[in-house]
Amino acid sequence: MDQRFQIFLLVFSIQIFSIASQDDAVLQALRSQWKNTPPNWVGSDPCRGNWDGIECSGSRVIAITLSSIKLTGQLPSDIVNLSELQILDLSSNPGLTGSLPLSIGNLKKLSNLILAGCSFTGSIPDSIGSLVQLRFLSLNTNRFSGRIPPSIGNLLNLYWLDLAENQLTGTIPVSSRSSPGLDNLVNTKHFHFGKNQLSGDIPSQLFNPNLTVLHVLFESNKLSGSIPSTLGSVRSLEVVRLDSNSLTGSVPSNLDNLSGVKELYLSNNGLTGPFPNLTGMTSLNYVDLSNNSFTASAIPSWFSTLPSLTTLNMEDTGLEGQIPTSLFSAQLQTVNLKGNHLNGTLDLGSSFSDQLQVVDLQKNSIDGFINEPRYTNDLILVDNPICQESGVRESQKYCSISKQSDPLYSTGPNSCARTPCSSDQISSPNCKCAYPYSGTLFFRATSFSNIINPTIYTSLEPLLLLAFQSNQLPVDSISLSNPTRNLDNYLVLNLDIFPTGTDRFNHTGISGVGFVLSNQTFKPPDTYGPYIFIGHSYNYFAGSHKSSSTGIVVGVVVGGCVLVLLLVIAGLYAYRQKRRAERADKQNNPFASWDPNQSSGGIPQLKGARNFSFEELRKYTSNFSEVNNIGSGGYGMVYRGTLPSGLLVAIKRAQQGSTQGGLEFKTEIELLSRVHHKNVVSLVGFCFEQGEQMLIYEYIPNGTLKDSLSGKTGIRLDWMRRLRIALGAARGVQYLHDLANPPIIHRDIKSNNILLDERLNAKVADFGLSKPMGDADKGHVTTQVKGTMGYLDPEYYMTQQLTEKSDVYSFGVVLLELLTARNPIEKGMYIVREFKMTMDTTKRLYNLQGIIDPVISGNELIGFERFVDLALSCVKEAGINRPSMSDVVKEIENVMELAGLNPNAESAQTSENYEGISKGFDHPYTNDSMFSYSGTHFPSKLEPK
Ligand SMILES: *[C@@H]1O[C@H](CO)[C@@H](O)[C@H](O)[C@H]1NC(C)=O
Ligand SMILES: *[C@@H]1O[C@H](CO)[C@@H](O)[C@H](O)[C@H]1NC(C)=O
Ligand SMILES: *[C@@H]1O[C@H](CO)[C@@H](O)[C@H](O)[C@H]1NC(C)=O
Ligand SMILES: *[C@@H]1O[C@H](CO)[C@@H](O)[C@H](O)[C@H]1NC(C)=O
Ligand SMILES: *[C@@H]1O[C@H](CO)[C@@H](O)[C@H](O)[C@H]1NC(C)=O
Numbered sequence: 001m002d003q004r005f006q007i008f009l010l011v012f013s014i015q016i017f018s019i020a021s022q023d024d025a026v027l028q029a030l031r032s033q034w035k036n037t038p039p040n041w042v043g044s045d046p047c048r049g050n051w052d053g054i055e056c057s058g059s060r061v062i063a064i065t066l067s068s069i070k071l072t073g074q075l076p077s078d079i080v081n082l083s084e085l086q087i088l089d090l091s092s093n094p095g096l097t098g099s100l101p102l103s104i105g106n107l108k109k110l111s112n113l114i115l116a117g118c119s120f121t122g123s124i125p126d127s128i129g130s131l132v133q134l135r136f137l138s139l140n141t142n143r144f145s146g147r148i149p150p151s152i153g154n155l156l157n158l159y160w161l162d163l164a165e166n167q168l169t170g171t172i173p174v175s176s177r178s179s180p181g182l183d184n185l186v187n188t189k190h191f192h193f194g195k196n197q198l199s200g201d202i203p204s205q206l207f208n209p210n211l212t213v214l215h216v217l218f219e220s221n222k223l224s225g226s227i228p229s230t231l232g233s234v235r236s237l238e239v240v241r242l243d244s245n246s247l248t249g250s251v252p253s254n255l256d257n258l259s260g261v262k263e264l265y266l267s268n269n270g271l272t273g274p275f276p277n278l279t280g281m282t283s284l285n286y287v288d289l290s291n292n293s294f295t296a297s298a299i300p301s302w303f304s305t306l307p308s309l310t311t312l313n314m315e316d317t318g319l320e321g322q323i324p325t326s327l328f329s330a331q332l333q334t335v336n337l338k339g340n341h342l343n344g345t346l347d348l349g350s351s352f353s354d355q356l357q358v359v360d361l362q363k364n365s366i367d368g369f370i371n372e373p374r375y376t377n378d379l380i381l382v383d384n385p386i387c388q389e390s391g392v393r394e395s396q397k398y399c400s401i402s403k404q405s406d407p408l409y410s411t412g413p414n415s416c417a418r419t420p421c422s423s424d425q426i427s428s429p430n431c432k433c434a435y436p437y438s439g440t441l442f443f444r445a446t447s448f449s450n451i452i453n454p455t456i457y458t459s460l461e462p463l464l465l466l467a468f469q470s471n472q473l474p475v476d477s478i479s480l481s482n483p484t485r486n487l488d489n490y491l492v493l494n495l496d497i498f499p500t501g502t503d504r505f506n507h508t509g510i511s512g513v514g515f516v517l518s519n520q521t522f523k524p525p526d527t528y529g530p531y532i533f534i535g536h537s538y539n540y541f542a543g544s545h546k547s548s549s550t551g552i553v554v555g556v557v558v559g560g561c562v563l564v565l566l567l568v569i570a571g572l573y574a575y576r577q578k579r580r581a582e583r584a585d586k587q588n589n590p591f592a593s594w595d596p597n598q599s600s601g602g603i604p605q606l607k608g609a610r611n612f613s614f615e616e617l618r619k620y621t622s623n624f625s626e627v628n629n630i631g632s633g634g635y636g637m638v639y640r641g642t643l644p645s646g647l648l649v650a651i652k653r654a655q656q657g658s659t660q661g662g663l664e665f666k667t668e669i670e671l672l673s674r675v676h677h678k679n680v681v682s683l684v685g686f687c688f689e690q691g692e693q694m695l696i697y698e699y700i701p702n703g704t705l706k707d708s709l710s711g712k713t714g715i716r717l718d719w720m721r722r723l724r725i726a727l728g729a730a731r732g733v734q735y736l737h738d739l740a741n742p743p744i745i746h747r748d749i750k751s752n753n754i755l756l757d758e759r760l761n762a763k764v765a766d767f768g769l770s771k772p773m774g775d776a777d778k779g780h781v782t783t784q785v786k787g788t789m790g791y792l793d794p795e796y797y798m799t800q801q802l803t804e805k806s807d808v809y810s811f812g813v814v815l816l817e818l819l820t821a822r823n824p825i826e827k828g829m830y831i832v833r834e835f836k837m838t839m840d841t842t843k844r845l846y847n848l849q850g851i852i853d854p855v856i857s858g859n860e861l862i863g864f865e866r867f868v869d870l871a872l873s874c875v876k877e878a879g880i881n882r883p884s885m886s887d888v889v890k891e892i893e894n895v896m897e898l899a900g901l902n903p904n905a906e907s908a909q910t911s912e913n914y915e916g917i918s919k920g921f922d923h924p925y926t927n928d929s930m931f932s933y934s935g936t937h938f939p940s941k942l943e944p945k
Contacts (some may be wrong), residue, residue, distance in 0.1 A: 023047070023061045026078045027054065034073040037097070038066075038507040039541070039900035052507035055087075062109075062382030063087035067514030069438065069507065074098030075120070080106040084716035089511075091138070091518040092439065092535035093115040094631035094644050095469060099123070105130030112136040117160070117534040117644055119143055124163075129154040129180070136519060140164040140903050141534060141644050143619075148173055148198075153180030160194040160520065162532070163186070164217065165585045170221075171200035186210045190530065192442070194241065195488070201225030202242075209233045215530050217444060219265065220244040227266075232257050239445045239529055241265040243288060244490075255545065256280035262443040263529060265489070267291055267313065270725040275317065285447035285527070288489075290315035296341070303327050310355070311449035315339050323361075325349035333355055333450040339363045346381070349373040357450045363402075369398070372375040376900065389907065398925050400916035407452045408702075408715075408758065411461060418653035420904030424540070428498035429477040435498035435504040436479070437513055440646030443491040447527040451483050458525060466521035468497070468528075472511045476500035483703065486642070487627060495533070504540045534646045609673035614692055617641060617651060624653070640699060648699035650686050653692065665693050675740055679732030681755060681765040700765070705729075705814075706751035709821040709853070720901060721760060722818045723867075727892045727903055728762030729754045733811060734885035736764070737804045745802055749810035750791045751817050790831070795879050805879030811888065812874025815867065821853035832875050839868070861917045870895075 027046040031037050038052035047056035053065035055118035056622070061082050072095030079088075080103045088110065090096055096118040105127025111134060120142040128137075129151020137155070140162040147170035148163060175181035181468045182191070183206050191213055198221040207230035217239040226249025227242065237258050244264040251266065251271025263286040264278075271292035278284060290313045298321040303312060309330050315338040328335070328454040332353045336361050345368030348363065368384040379398040381387050387399035414429050428434055448456065452913035457480045468475035468720075475497055482494040497513055499505045505513070516522050517533035524531060577601045620641035621628045631638035636655035642648055665688060672683040672695065687694040702708070705725060717725070736744040746753075746764065753766045793809035796802055798807035813824050816831050824831045847867055849857065870891045876882050883891070893903040
């Protein structure tokens with residue numbers, strides 16, 4: 001062969017090789033940097049190998065879509081070599097950390113950059129302004145810090161700009177002669193910057209008539225100065241949220257020109273001047289001007305002339321005089337005029353809105369009320385002269401506060417019967433058991449405030465389903481549940497997405513479904529306003545085994561020493577990447593902050609519980625703020641927190657002086673983290689840092705069984721529900737005794753330690769007193785007696801020998817509580833004794849009509865006698881005569897079958913889902929509950945053996 005031709009061939013083949021392998025090497029780097037990559041990421045060629053989550057055009061990677069698969073690691077800078085990449089969606093992988101590569105601007109073809117719900121840090125690189133194709137930029141819900149790069153102003157194709165929920169500081173950049181700014185973004189419809197630490201004035205230059213923006217969300221920052229009047233020139237606006245900043249000055253009068261604005265939030269600022277005149281905002285649905293310092297004024301007429309107003313929040317705004325009757329005649333759902341100087345007689349008139357749910361007039365000067373008998377929803381006149389009159393104060397409902405609880409919505413079955421499912425599976429709306437992909441939808445500004453109305457959810461369901469199915473995704477059905485309004489006034493909804501054809505999604509399915517939500521392909525009707533979705537990690541891939549990351553397997557054998565050399569380089573490269581990954585791994589070691597000097601016995605052996613840093617928890621609880629404080633006890637405080645994934649948690653924070661030694665704390669979390677059962681509250685993680693000891697639990701929304709029995713939560717427990725709760729709790733305790741390893745004796749079973757979730761499933765809580773049993777313990781442990789009076793096993797009390805039968809005794813007392821809804825010790829009477837004395841087995845209902853809870857006395861009490869027999873066998877004097885927990889479970893199952901209930905079915909039929917609304921509701925974690933150690937409940941500490 002001609003020598004020149006040979007050289008040509010050689011050069012040619014090198015070129016082919018290097019082009020084809022360019023993207024391969026980058027993806028190998030990703031694979032070795034990240035944990036939990038899809039299992040089919042094997043081999044050397046991601047494109048021909050059809051790697052999950054990777055889309056190619058020819059040999060070039062054009063899309064990476066990998067949301068919600070628990071990816072862990074950093075974004076390697078090699079990724080910027082994917083020069084054909086158009087879509088990068090790594091959303092909802094909170095294990096992704098580190099900063100973005102400075103040269104990210106090299107990804108010149110990128111149109112969608114979606115990193116929402118990860119844990120990226122550092123500043124947003126300036127080079128992001130070079131991504132001129134970018135349409136969709138979603139960096140929200142991370143930990144980015146530093147300034148918003150002005151270069152973003154170069155992204156003239158940008159449609160969606162979401163930087164919310166980070167730690168961004170500095171001012172909002174606008175253009176100057178030397179640099180671009182966000183005022184250039186005339187095609188961007190969404191400016192979402194909420195929940196950062198942006199400061200300085202809102203530049204008046206930011207807003208101009210050329211903008212076409214729909215949603216301006218700047219809430220919860222540190223913006224100061226006055227609202228620029230230029231805002232009134234942006235006629236496209238539909239949602240404006242400037243609430244919870246430090247804005248001052250008067251509201252510019254030309255805001256009134258914004259006839260398209262539906263949601264306007266200016267609350268929690270220091271605005272002054274005349275009360276705004278919003279007569280021209282004719283589309284206004286939701287307006288919140290609360291907590292500002294406007295000049296005192298009468299209720300303006302626009303309150304009653306705006307045709308589509310649903311929500312008026314005007315708390316503490318200096319309003320005075322009489323409330324006009326005409327106010328209530330529009331579409332109103334909520335009128336909150338708390339803390340003003342309104343006076344005279346309240347008259348709702350006869351033509352008030354039939355949607356009216358809440359009229360809150362606390363802390364005013366109202367001295368009369370023309371009672372409108374048709375209005376039966378919430379009215380609050382507490383702290384008005386009318387409620388100071390004796391007689392009125394005691395007798396009128398409107399003189400007491402009944403806090404609204406969240407509605408108990410969850411999607412019902414599509415005319416089929418829900419089937420019992422094995423452990424983690426859930427019955428879909430089409431009654432098939434499957435592992436859904438779940439996550440949280442956050443609607444950041446809805447046009448309605450009444451979230452009790454079920455049509456809000458039922459009308460969303462078919463649209464969501466359609467969005468998936470019309471994108472050819474394998475979705476069978478979807479289910480919405482657990483609506484709440486969070487502290488930011490976002491509507492928060494749980495979304496479960498069920499697979500079709502099989503019981504679980506594969507990686508392709510999760511990638512596609514995740515993208516429909518992360519890229520906003522699904523568009524809800526306007527009334528829902530802007531939303532984001534944060535997915536939970538999907539844990540149910542078939543046979544999910546770890547992908548190997550040992551070097552590169554090269555499937556193609558090519559001759560020539562040049563190629564061998566290239567392979568060696570590639571191998572070295574992969575090795576380096578692996579080393580890098582290992583280094584990153586070490587940095588992410590969850591126990592890195594474990595203090596070995598404290599002789600705490602090394603790294604704790606944990607299953608599924610995460611180590612949180614103090615900083616993280618501080619962020620999730622808004623700096624342990626008062627509003628998030630949901631309970632306290634001798635141990636310390638309990639806070640509610642929201643993880644970036646949207647998961648609500650209860651954080652038990654030991655106060656100084658109550659902390660345990662490192663070893664004890666470690667023993668406790670090791671024990672707690674081993675406990676995984678659907679009827680047991682699970683530990684999500686812990687924090688052991690900066691002298692702090694905190695335990696993080698899943699948050700159980702419906703409070704304690706005791707609160708429901710006493711009527712506090714407004715949830716009515718009929719006989720059937722009580723049987724289900726008894727069964728769930730019994731299964732939880734049985735699990736601790738028989739299946740936990742090592743077995744656990746709870747030592748403090750009581751109705752205050754049984755929590756009810758959104759579907760009223762019972763969950764056993766608080767192992768603060770728990771006692772693991774070692775092999776050597778042979779059935780009993782001798783300990784100092786601990787527990788709660790009324791539930792305490794008398795045998796244990798006398799002998800100090802703790803056995804599982806002590807829990808059975810306490811559980812028997814709980815069964816008696818389920819029958820009577822009374823405290824075990826009340827007015828000097830002991831429930832066990834009273835039962836034994838009153839009972840006559842020859843009579844109907846054993847002659848117990850006088851002491852059973854009136855709430856169930858109207859029910860047909862099928863199985864009642866067997867239930868009583870079981871309860872009394874549990875509270876026998878001698879432990880040896882009591883049944884075991886597994887016997888108890890079996891007998892409750894028998895009773896349920898008698899009563900025609902399927903002991904394995906899910907609880908909470910949707911037909912019953914709307915009770916318990918707007919009745920008094922105390923939070924589960926207040927006073928004597930899960931984490932409280934007051935009263936008869938002795939101080940808690942796990943005793944090290
Ligand atoms: C709006 O756009 C027009 C035409 O492109 C331009 O001349 C004008 O300067 C722009 N106005 C502002 C305030 O940017
Ligand atoms: C409010 O503005 C409207 C025009 O938008 C005007 O007709 C009305 O008089 C104003 N009301 C007050 C009290 O200034
Ligand atoms: C109500 O308040 C207004 C304004 O403060 C005052 O002028 C009026 O006299 C008060 N009316 C009654 C009945 O107290
Ligand atoms: C993933 O699931 C979809 C639909 O359920 C199916 O069509 C596809 O073949 C699956 N992919 C793999 C790699 O199994
Ligand atoms: C992402 O969503 C937008 C609409 O928000 C849509 O136009 C676009 O086609 C989507 N991108 C892809 C790749 O599906």
